[in-house]
Amino acid sequence: MSAIIFEQVSVRRAGRPVLAVPALRLDEQRVGLIGDNGSGKSTLLRLMNGLLLPTHGQVTVAGLETVRHRKQLPAAVGFVFQNPDHQLIFPTVGEEIAFGLTERGLPTAQARRQVSALLERHGCAELADRNVNELSGGQKQFVCILAMLVTEPSILLMDEPLSSLDLPTRLRLSRRVMALTQQVVMASHDFELLREFDRVLWLDDGRIRLDGRPADVLPAYREHAALAAAGEVAAS
Ligand SMILES: Nc1ncnc2c1ncn2[C@@H]1O[C@H](COP(=O)(O)OP(=O)(O)OP(=O)(O)O)[C@@H](O)[C@H]1O
Numbered sequence: 125m126s127a128i129i130f131e132q133v134s135v136r137r138a139g140r141p142v143l144a145v146p147a148l149r150l151d152e153q154r155v156g157l158i159g160d161n162g163s164g165k166s167t168l169l170r171l172m173n174g175l176l177l178p179t180h181g182q183v184t185v186a187g188l189e190t191v192r193h194r195k196q197l198p199a200a201v202g203f204v205f206q207n208p209d210h211q212l213i214f215p216t217v218g219e220e221i222a223f224g225l226t227e228r229g230l231p232t233a234q235a236r237r238q239v240s241a242l243l244e245r246h247g248c249a250e251l252a253d254r255n256v257n258e259l260s261g262g263q264k265q266f267v268c269i270l271a272m273l274v275t276e277p278s279i280l281l282m283d284e285p286l287s288s289l290d291l292p293t294r295l296r297l298s299r300r301v302m303a304l305t306q307q308v309v310m311a312s313h314d315f316e317l318l319r320e321f322d323r324v325l326w327l328d329d330g331r332i333r334l335d336g337r338p339a340d341v342l343p344a345y346r347e348h349a350a351l352a353a354a355g356e357v358a359a360s
């Protein structure tokens with residue numbers, strides 16, 4: 125039941141059309157989203173967890189139609205924001221990560237123990253009592269990812285989650301993402317990771333321009349980007 129289905133979906137924002145997806149069904153375990161800035165990657169992801177509702181059409185995620193079941197979606201669908209400052213709401217790292225567990229009924233003391241063990245496993249136990257506002261950008265991104273993973277939702281939506289991470293953390297989390305049993309939909313410019321995915325969608329100006337295996341879609345997008353850059357250099 126973990127499919128993501130778009131039917132005749134279009135989105136207008138501030139009076140402008142920003143996305144049009146007539147038909148899309150995502151069943152694969154690892155789905156990547158690529159495309160230029162402003163092409164619609166975040167919009168597509170936000171439609172999948174009800175943060176954004178379609179202007180027309182409908183989106184169904186894990187059997188939940190996003191308009192009718194908006195309140196139930198967060199329990200089934202985890203989300204990592206592109207900007208960690210839009211996600212982090214608690215004063216300390218420990219509280220931030222523990223929230224997802226206490227919200228699901230785990231007693232506070234048990235949740236805190238689980239969070240300490242998780243941070244320990246990732247070699248950063250010292251982060252537990254740190255103020256989230258005093259973390260670096262990459263550390264914030266890392267905390268957001270752990271906060272999502274700890275609740276084990278059945279679908280994970282990640283909006284450029286690895287962009288600020290240092291190489292060791294990126295490689296460790298990439299491996300972790302590939303080992304997850306859940307479905308993952310991730311916007312990313314990390315082609316090394318996306319090469320391992322089952323399917324990649326290339327978004328262009330609010331539409332799906334190419335949809336297929338990474339071995340076909342990634343080189344096509346790279347070539348397009350190189351041609352666009354060469355054109356700009358020639359014109360200047
Ligand atoms: N809050 C908003 N109000 C109006 N238009 C918006 C808003 N957020 C995004 N848009 C527009 O929607 C379109 C798609 O934006 P979106 O954020 O989905 O792109 P993206 O592919 O995620 O880009 P990036 O790579 O920069 O993260 C863009 O034209 C953008 O200007």
Ligand SMILES: [Mg+2]
Pocket residue numbers: 165166167206283
């Ligand atoms: Mg985005």
